Amino acid sequence: QVQLQESGPGLVKPSGTLSLTCGVSGGSISSSNWWSWVRQPPGKGLEWIGEVYHSGSANFNPSLKSRVTMSVDKSKNQFSLKMTSVTAADTAVYYCARIYGTPGDAFDIWGQGTMVTVSS
Amino acid sequence: QSALTQPPSASGSPGQSVTISCTGTSSDVGGYNYVSWYQQHPGKAPKLMIYEVSKRPSGVPDRFSGSKSGNTASLTVSGLQAEDEGDYYCNSYAGSSGVVFGGGTKLTVL
Numbered sequence: 001q002v003q004l005q006e007s008g009p010g011l012v013k014p015s016g017t018l019s020l021t022c023g024v025s026g027g028s029i030s031s032s033n034w035w036s037w038v039r040q041p042p043g044k045g046l047e048w049i050g051e052v053y054h055s056g057s058a059n060f061n062p063s064l065k066s067r068v069t070m071s072v073d074k075s076k077n078q079f080s081l082k083m084t085s086v087t088a089a090d091t092a093v094y095y096c097a098r099i100y101g102t103p104g105d106a107f108d109i110w111g112q113g114t115m116v117t118v119s120s
Numbered sequence: 121q122s123a124l125t126q127p128p129s130a131s132g133s134p135g136q137s138v139t140i141s142c143t144g145t146s147s148d149v150g151g152y153n154y155v156s157w158y159q160q161h162p163g164k165a166p167k168l169m170i171y172e173v174s175k176r177p178s179g180v181p182d183r184f185s186g187s188k189s190g191n192t193a194s195l196t197v198s199g200l201q202a203e204d205e206g207d208y209y210c211n212s213y214a215g216s217s218g219v220v221f222g223g224g225t226k227l228t229v230l
Contacts, residue, residue: 103218
C-alpha cells in the first residue's frame, strides 16, 4: 500500500526558507491523486497548507499563498514544499498526505510527520 | 479563512455514545459534501475515520458514523472503548478558500 515519508531540515533560521520533501512508496506520484501538506503547531490544531498534482497544478491556503510553492519530481516519485520568509509562527509538525479523490476531499494516507523549528 | 468550530472537549463512559459537532458556514460545511473526520493519538499522525460526510474507510469500526445538517456536521462514536480516546478533527472543502479544519475536540473515555 502507499506510504509517505517526509524529510528535510529540522531547524530553519528566521527569514529563511523551509524546504521539505515527501517520498511516495508503494504507488506512483503520477496517479490520479492530488498530494497535500498539512501542519500542526505544537499543542495546536491542523492547518492545510496546499495541494499539488503531478502535472504541477497547485492550490494553496490563501493565508500562506504568497510564501508557499509546491512541486512534483516524477523521476524520484516525490513532491516538495517550499515556504519562504519563515518566522517562529511557522514552527510545527509538517505532514504530507494523499487526497482521496478530487481537491477538497479527505486526506486518506498520511506521513508520520516531521518537526520543523524556526529559530536562530 | 476561519476554522470550523468544534467543542474543545467531549467525554463518555465505556459503552456509551458521544457526538462531536463541527460548525461552519454555507461556504464550507453547508455547501459541500466533503466533510471528513480524523482521529489523532499523541505523537501520531491523524487517521481518517469518516469521509464525504458519512462514509467509513475500510478498517474503521462501524461504531463511528458521520452526518450533516445544514452548516453543522457531526461525528458519533457508539459503544465507546478506551482506544477511542484522543483528539478528533473535522475538515471541509471551502471552495476557492481550499480546505479548512476544525480546532479539534479532545475525547476522554471516563
